Amino acid sequence: MKLQAVSDDEPRLGRLINIGLPYLWLGLFFLLPFVIVLRISLAEPALTQPPYTALWEWVDGMLEIRLNLRNLQLISEDSLYLQALLNSLWVALVGTLGCLVLGYPMAYAIATAPERQRVPLLMLIILPFWTSFLIRVYAWIGILNANGLLNGFLLWLGVIDEPLKILHTQTAVYIGVIYSYLPFMILPLYANLTRLDRTLLEAAADLGCRPWCAFRRITFPLTLPGVIAGSMLVFIPVVGEFVIPDLLGNPGSLMVGQLMWTEFFANKDWPLAASLAIVLLAILVVPFVIMQRLQQENEMN
Amino acid sequence: MANGTPSRRPLEPWQDPKARPYVRIDRVTKRFGDIYAVDDVTLEVYQGEFFSLLGSSGCGKTTLLRLLAGLEYPTSGRIYIDGVDVTEVPPYFRPVNMMFQSYALFPHMTVEQNIEFGLRQDRLPRRERMERVNEMLELLRIAPLRKRRPDQLSGGQRQRVALARSLAKHPKLLLLDEPLGALDKRLRENTQFELVNLQERLGTTFITVTHDQEEAMTMSSRIAVMEAGQIRQVDTPTAIYEFPNSRFVAEFIGSVNLFEGKIIDLQGDDVLIEAQFGGLMRMRSLQPHPIGTPVVVAIRPEKLRLCPTPPNNGRVNQLQGVVEDIAYLGDVSIYRIRTPSRLLVEMTLTNTQPRTEQVLTWDQEVWVEWSPTSGVVLTD
Numbered sequence: 266m267k268l269q270a271v272s273d274d275e276p277r278l279g280r281l282i283n284i285g286l287p288y289l290w291l292g293l294f295f296l297l298p299f300v301i302v303l304r305i306s307l308a309e310p311a312l313t314q315p316p317y318t319a320l321w322e323w324v325d326g327m328l329e330i331r332l333n334l335r336n337l338q339l340i341s342e343d344s345l346y347l348q349a350l351l352n353s354l355w356v357a358l359v360g361t362l363g364c365l366v367l368g369y370p371m372a373y374a375i376a377t378a379p380e381r382q383r384v385p386l387l388m389l390i391i392l393p394f395w396t397s398f399l400i401r402v403y404a405w406i407g408i409l410n411a412n413g414l415l416n417g418f419l420l421w422l423g424v425i426d427e428p429l430k431i432l433h434t435q436t437a438v439y440i441g442v443i444y445s446y447l448p449f450m451i452l453p454l455y456a457n458l459t460r461l462d463r464t465l466l467e468a469a470a471d472l473g474c475r476p477w478c479a480f481r482r483i484t485f486p487l488t489l490p491g492v493i494a495g496s497m498l499v500f501i502p503v504v505g506e507f508v509i510p511d512l513l514g515n516p517g518s519l520m521v522g523q524l525m526w527t528e529f530f531a532n533k534d535w536p537l538a539a540s541l542a543i544v545l546l547a548i549l550v551v552p553f554v555i556m557q558r559l560q561q562e563n564e565m566n
Numbered sequence: 567m568a569n570g571t572p573s574r575r576p577l578e579p580w581q582d583p584k585a586r587p588y589v590r591i592d593r594v595t596k597r598f599g600d601i602y603a604v605d606d607v608t609l610e611v612y613q614g615e616f617f618s619l620l621g622s623s624g625c626g627k628t629t630l631l632r633l634l635a636g637l638e639y640p641t642s643g644r645i646y647i648d649g650v651d652v653t654e655v656p657p658y659f660r661p662v663n664m665m666f667q668s669y670a671l672f673p674h675m676t677v678e679q680n681i682e683f684g685l686r687q688d689r690l691p692r693r694e695r696m697e698r699v700n701e702m703l704e705l706l707r708i709a710p711l712r713k714r715r716p717d718q719l720s721g722g723q724r725q726r727v728a729l730a731r732s733l734a735k736h737p738k739l740l741l742l743d744e745p746l747g748a749l750d751k752r753l754r755e756n757t758q759f760e761l762v763n764l765q766e767r768l769g770t771t772f773i774t775v776t777h778d779q780e781e782a783m784t785m786s787s788r789i790a791v792m793e794a795g796q797i798r799q800v801d802t803p804t805a806i807y808e809f810p811n812s813r814f815v816a817e818f819i820g821s822v823n824l825f826e827g828k829i830i831d832l833q834g835d836d837v838l839i840e841a842q843f844g845g846l847m848r849m850r851s852l853q854p855h856p857i858g859t860p861v862v863v864a865i866r867p868e869k870l871r872l873c874p875t876p877p878n879n880g881r882v883n884q885l886q887g888v889v890e891d892i893a894y895l896g897d898v899s900i901y902r903i904r905t906p907s908r909l910l911v912e913m914t915l916t917n918t919q920p921r922t923e924q925v926l927t928w929d930q931e932v933w934v935e936w937s938p939t940s941g942v943v944l945t946d
Contacts, residue, residue, distance in 0.1 A: 462668075462670070464670040465673075467657070467666070468670035468671075468672070470637070470657040470658050471636075471637070471657050471662075471663060471664045471732075472658075472663065472683050472684030472731070472735070473684050473688060473735070474687050483672060486674050487673070487674055
C-alpha cells in the first residue's frame with residue numbers, strides 16, 4: 266500500500282517541479298527585482314547606503330509608512346522626462362519599422378532560397394552576434410564620423426562637397442538601432458515564412474491573384490504572427506536602449522535609458538530612476554496586455 | 567470502341583473528326599534537370615469530358631496537370647485551351663481552376679471567404695459575389711459551414727470547400743489533383759458519384775489526376791494511362807479494360823493472365839498461336855500480324871471458364887492444372903490454378919449459389935478454357 270502511495274505521488278512531484286521551476290525562476294529574477302524597484306521608486310533619496318529612505322519605521326510604537334509619490338508627479342510635469350519618454354517611443358517605432366522594412370524582404374529571400382543556401386545565409390545574419398555589441402556600436406562611430414568611412418567614400422565619389430553631419434544626430438541613432446536589432450526581426454520572420462505552405466500561393470495564383478496580390482492577401486496575413494513577434498523583440502528593448510543613443514546620439518535629445526543612467530549614477534537619485542523604470546514598464550506592458558486580451562477574444566469567436 | 571458501353575450520343579467527340587478539342591497538348595515535354603517528368607506528350611480533351619490521367623506516382627501525371635494550370639511551364643511544346651495558345655500565360659490569366667491534392671485552403675479565411683477569393687480577383691460587385699458564394703455553398707451542401715475556418719472542418723468537408731472554391735469562378739476547365747485521395751474508402755465511393763453528377767450538371771470539362779484505377783474507371787469518360795512521362799493509351803474505361811494496347815496497360819488496370827507464344831498460322835480474323843505453356847491458342851486479332859511474330863495473349867480472370875472435365879474443343883484454348891489458392895471475397899472468389907508447366911493462372915467465379923459447399927477445393931484437378939474473343943493479342 267505504501268509503495269503505491271509513493272509511486273502515486275511521484276508524477277505529482279514531477280509535475281510540481283516541472284511547473285514550479287519556471288515560476289521560481291520568474292519569481293526570483295523578475296518579480297522580486299520588480300518589487301524591489303517598485304519599493305525604491307516610492308522612497309526618497311538619502312545620503313545613506315543604500316541611497317534611499319525606508320518605507321516604514323516604528324516611531325514610539327507607531328508604524329509610520331511614508332510613500333513618496335513626488336517622483337511620479339515630477340515625471341508627469343517636467344517636460345524633460347516626458348520628452349525623453351516620447352523620444353524613446355519614437356526611436357523604437359522608427360527602429361521597428363526600419364527593421365521590418367529591411368528585414369521582411371531579407372527573411373523572405375532566405376526562406377525562398379534553395380535549401381542548401383539557407384543555412385549559410387542565416388549564419389550571415391547571426392554572425393555579427395559573435396562580436397561584442399558595444400564594439401559593433403563603436404564601429405559605427407568610425408563609419409559615421411565627419412572624417413569617417415562613409416563621408417570619405419561619399420567625398421571620394423564626389424556626391425558631396427563637405428562631410429555630412431550624421432554622428433550625434435537622431436539619424437545615427439536610427440541607423441544604430443536598425444543595424445543592431447535587425448536579426449531579432451529577421452529570425453522570427455524567417456521561422457514563420459519557412460512554415461508557409463507554398464501551395465497556398467499557387468492556389469491564389471490559380472484563382473487569379475497576381476504575385477503582389479498573393480503577397481498581400483496570403484503571405485503577409487499568414488506571417489503576421491512573425492511580424493508581431495519580431496516587432497516586439499525590437500520595440501521593447503529599443504525603448505530602454507542606452508548604449509546606442511549614448512554613443513551615436515544627439516546629446517540634446519535623450520532617451521529614457523540615458524536619463525535613468527544619469528539619475529542612478531550621476532545624481533544618485535535612485536528613487537527617481539526607479540520611478541522612470543516603473544513608468545516605462547507600465548507604458549510597455551499595458552498595451553501588450555490589452556492586445557493579447559483582444560487577440561484571445563478574437564480567437565474565442 | 568466496338569464493345570464500349572452504349573453511348574449517350576451517337577458519336578463521342580473524340581470519334582468525331584470535325585469536333586474541335588477544348589484542350590490540346592501538343593508535343594509537350596517538361597524536364598527537371600535531366601529527368602523527363604513529361605516526355606513528348608500529345609493529348610486532346612473535348613468540352614464536357616471527365617478525363618482522367620492515370621498512373622503510378624512519379625509517372626508525370628501531376629506535372630502534366632500543373633502545366634495545364636500554368637504552375638509549370640513546358641520545356642518544349644505548346645498548350646492550347648479553347649483554341650488559344652496559353653503555353654506562356656501565367657496561372658492568374660488562365661481560364662482554368664484547379665483543386666489541389668492538399669486542398670490548399672487559406673487557413674486565415676472562413677469557408678465563405680475562401681470561396682469568395684477568386685471572385686474578388688474578378689472585381690465582381692459584392693452582391694454578385696455573395697450570390698455566387700451562396701450558389702456554391704448550396705451546390706456542395708456546405709452552407710452551415712460558411713463561417714468556419716479550415717481547421718474546424720473534417721477531411722470530407724474540406725474537400726467540398728476546395729471544390730466549391732475552384733468552381734466558384736465557373737471555369738470552363740477544372741483540374742483536379744487526386745480529388746478523393748485524402749478521403750477514406752467509404753466517403754470516396756460516395757463522392758465519386760457525386761463528382762460525376764456535378765460534372766454532368768455543370769457541363770464543365772474535368773481533368774483529374776489519380777493513381778486509383780477503380781476511381782478512374784468509375785468516373786471518367788476517357789482515361790489516359792501514363793508511365794514514365796509518356797502516355798501509353800488513351801481510351802474509354804471499357805476499351806482500356808477490354809482492349810489494352812500493351813502489356814503495361816493490361817497489367818496496370820485490373821488483373822490479367824498473360825500467355826506468351828508465337829503466331830504459327832492465320833485463319834481469317836483469327837491467329838493460331840503456339841503457347842509457351844505447351845498448347846495452342848486461337849485468338850481474334852484486331853491488327854494483322856505476320857506468321858512468326860512473338861505475342862502475348864492477355865485474358866482477364868473473369869473471362870476464363872472452368873470445366874470439371876476435359877473440354878471438347880480440339881485441345882485449343884485450354885489449360886489443365888490444380889487449384890493452388892482460393893480467395894473468397896463474398897461476391898466473387900479468386901482461384902489460382904497451377905499448370906504442369908508451373909504457370910499460375912488466375913480466374914474469378916461469381917458466387918451465384920450460397921456457399922454451402924465448395925465448388926472447388928484445393929489440389930483439385932481442373933480444366934480452364936476460353937473463347938477466341940475473350941482476350942487480346944499484344945505484341946508489346
